[in-house]
Amino acid sequence: MASPHDPRAAALDSFIARHPGILAGGGPAAVFRALPGAYLDALPPRPVHYYQTDKPGADALARLGLEVRTDEPASPASLCLVFATKHKEEVLHHYARAAALLDEGGSLIVSAANDLGAPSLERRCAELMGGVETYSKHKCRVFLARKDPAKLDRGLLETWLQGGDWHGIADTGLMSRPGLFSWKALDLGSRLLARHLPDDLAGRGADLGAGYGYLSREILARPRQIAELHLFESEHKALDAARRNLEGHPAAQFHWADVTLGLPVSRLDFVVTNPPFHTGRAALSALGRAFVRAGLAALKPGGRLFLVANRHLPYEPEIEALGARAATLAEAEGFKVILALKH
Template sequence: MRSARLEMALESGAFVVPPEGDVVVLAPQAGDDLSALPKLRVVVLTGFKPDYDHFQRLGYRMDTARATAAVLCLPRAKAEALALIAQAFSLLPAGAPVLVDGQKTDGPEAVLKLACAAGIAHGEVISKAHGKAFVLRAGPAPAGWTAAPRRVAGGFVTRPGVFSADGPDRGSELLAAVLPDKIKGHVADLGAGWGYLARAILARQGVTSLDLVEADREALDCARENITDPRAQFHWADATGFKPARPWDAVVMNPPFHTSRAADPELGAAFIRAAHRGLLPTGTLWLVANRHLPYDRILTPLFRSVEDIGGDAAFRLIRAANPIRARL
């Protein structure tokens, strides 16, 4: 686990925390144990709202003024990992230590090789608990490492690390193609990402307002650039617990089904329950899901009408209408 490598790096002297200044921890996940660090000096930086809320509840500061060391929790996407290193370097004085940590599946060896090729000084490599950690010394970020927006099909802007950064995913394309022109009123896009489905929703003239709800701040920032329609309202929030100011006439969504890196159908189920809670009694849910996910057992007790409306070998398109309310 991450905490074991962090403790070993501190105890061995491979990672030395300076006596003053903040220790920035970039992109930790809920459940990561940071107790080996001096809590009063720790600042957590994350753009994923559930993780942000978790560490804020634990009493960590969530912004920094002057940092002298950093701990970086590697994501799996290489471009995102390099962008996080560049971000860490930008927050620190030259030569400050950055402990880079990741499970083997996060590719720490590949990141270390790139750092070596770029001439970045590094310390010993700590291997423990199916992962590796090593210290880099802050300096100018190598060319191309800083996160930069990119243009993809349709003229959309994305950034490294956001879901489907190279272009719209197949499930969203299928769902956008079957949305009827008759969608109207107050609509939600739960897990809106960088705005692909939102643009398709707002093409329906009967839509009066659209809540884009997204937990990834980078993705939501992209959506703000991609969607300039005044009917759109942007919410940095965990969709599974989001409560609309007023009920929705329709919800459109391509929910995630991974928690961290493990498949977790319950995450998609939580999105379905959130849609159910937020819809009017006459409301409709439009959903795309991987065919292997057992969503029927969630949808059937919650909606009076559930039907397949298309898809392909990998994806189901589902329309669920008229939420069932429990009788008190």
């Protein structure tokens, strides 16, 4: 998720201030993982495909009056902007998609944060495009390449294009894609939680931050009386994967939503979650605590919330402060499974 003053957008803005007119031109443009920023004012009136699959990010752009899309850009463009995410394979895929769509002489401009691997992402972009010009600011790198078909590495382009495709997770039958949490292998914490879910789950439930649907599939696969299972997930690509992975399960309902804003369901019998957390000091478990609040608020009295978390994250005080009782069901491999019982 991007913050309101994302340094990648700030770096791009200051790059543009140094190169006025760099985004001008009437041809179509595409922005991969689009973010709010002053650069948006330099884009209109050309047609622009704003691609953002993160719900809070998409909502921030929609509030600016932009039409945000969750389908990857697929039409020719004379300008492509890529905001690099923490998912390297996804970024390479976006480079390749952009390089494929660009007209000859068209510009690819990338903004990447240093702590998300900007130096290496810059090298990879140069390999693909045959060279880049670089500008550094706000702990980010902005690099620019013009499409020259003679310099383009077509082998890399094909490999990275295919790299964004669906990917089976070994021995699970689950499908995933780059850009999703734990996309290559099941998360250890989620597996621990699945092992400690009781056999008597029944009625109406929710999976908060459902990802590609692993926990939900575990719940729906066992012989239980599940009437409704609501999957809430902010990453549209993950929800697409979950839809695919839970095909044929009529109890599953899919919500592209920011859980921290609260849930549109109530009086649930159970909630399961492996909430997102930031490893950075400041944010610590704030996002996860918001998940706990949303989950407990949606339960009926006597309802149960099952949560897995890194052992050091302090969710129990939040649970108790909200008037529920917290109990540890299991601890292993650096994780703990907590049951919160709503009074």
